[in-house]
Amino acid sequence: MQQKRERLAITMGDPAGIGTEIIIKALSKERVYNSSIPIVVGDYEALSDAIHFCGLDLALNEITSPEEARGELGIIDFINLGYLTKESWEYKKNSTLCGDAAFHYVIYAIQLAMDCKVDAVITAPINKESINMAGHFYSGHTEIFAEYTGTSKYAMLLASKNLRVIHVSTHVSLREACERVKKARVLEVIELAEQGVKMLGIEKPKIGVAGLNPHCSENGLFGKEEANEILPAIEEAKRKGINVTGPESPDTVFVKCAGGQFDIVVAMYHDQGHIPLKLSGFRYDADNNGFESVSGINCTIGLPIIRVSVDHGTAFGKAGEGRANEESMLDAIGAGVLMAQNRRRNA
Structure with a gap:
């Protein structure tokens, strides 16, 4: 048929x-x-x-x-x-x-x-x-x-051939993006990540959550968002039965996702997620002053x-x-x- x-x-x-x-x-x-x-x-x-x-x-x-x-x-x-x-x-x-x-x-x-x-x-x-x-x-x-x-509850999900990311915030200033890292929003995006990856055909998604600060703040040396907002959201998501890990250091979590440890990464702000995604899906040829490859998608989940x-x-x-x-x-x-x-x- x-x-x-x-x-x-x-x-x-x-x-x-x-x-x-x-x-x-x-x-x-x-x-x-x-x-x-x-x-x-x-x-x-x-x-x-x-x-x-x-x-x-x-x-x-x-x-x-x-x-x-x-x-x-x-x-x-x-x-x-x-x-x-x-x-x-x-x-x-x-x-x-x-x-x-x-x-x-x-x-x-x-x-x-x-x-x-x-x-x-x-x-x-x-x-x-x-x-x-x-x-x-x-x-x-x-x-x-x-x-x-x-x-009212939605998030931007990007995907290329071997990487998927979803964002806690997108088109706001970096200062405002830091202020938007709150437990309720992080939890919401973890749930949307699971929903979005299932829509893309993965039945049991593995979700990695990036930290906001360098090295996830090194136990509070560089900030407190990981301890006060991100980790509590992850723990609540786990209680809801979601397979989620983190917070993971932002400089390694995308590499782990591209290597198959995670199906998607929850990024804390626009460029944190967009830069690795475009490195994964875009190829630029300086000799011809143009892109050889421009792959990837952007979808709105929720x-x-x-x-x-x-x-x-x-x-x-x-x-x-x-x-x-x-x-x-x-x-x-x-x-x-x-x-x-x-x-x-x-x-």
Whole structure:
């Protein structure tokens, strides 16, 4: 019996960036259509332009509802929100127009998922400056999804080929990030880590928790957050039956995870988790001034819907040139399919 194909809403991201390009490149691959029916939420003009400058033999099929999608290789099903006209935007530049368009692509896709018309939402990168220029005051996708789904307990989970991390805090100053390391939040993220890894197909996750301070504070020499906030959260999680270890020294816990001792690391703040993850999934070629590999995904755990994103930004420096790498978009599509399948299986 043929496996059900998951219906995915793929938001186009900021039209001035590489989002449209990596989407059409990903949707030119046969493997995408073996497990999914992808539907782009965006604008005809940007999709048409990307197909042209990438030199791809693809047709566009405009639809008004996900049920109309054909899901055929060589034909991109899309919902046209009509924010752009021909030559109304410019690649590589922040603008109110692109910020507003990118924001509304996301809102539209969220509603499709909330109405159960799609099984997951896959997001191409938005530009934070542009959406704020347009009057939408969010620090990123995560916060938009949380507000428009009415979610109060959520966390950002990143995954590459051999490493997964989830964050206690993300888009705040480092000073504020330290202040957010509290027992209740650390416990919450440990629980979300278990939930997220199970959605990615690991039935009995092993969770490592990073400390905040160097060497986990050396028994209080460099701080007290480990003793006062992180360790009590870990002990409570253990009482709830979660397989969790820590706090582990931040300079070794990610190496242990990449080596298989843990399935995921709870990081205390944005860069603590992002830096090792991108070292794991990105490869930069200085001779060619570009990335040879840009793999990995970013998903928001705790939502009533599935949201997976690429693990990179809008890359204005190469937008509109046809040289963007679609690897992370393919990873995100694959993860969205896997999470949808596992959510249905576990429902």
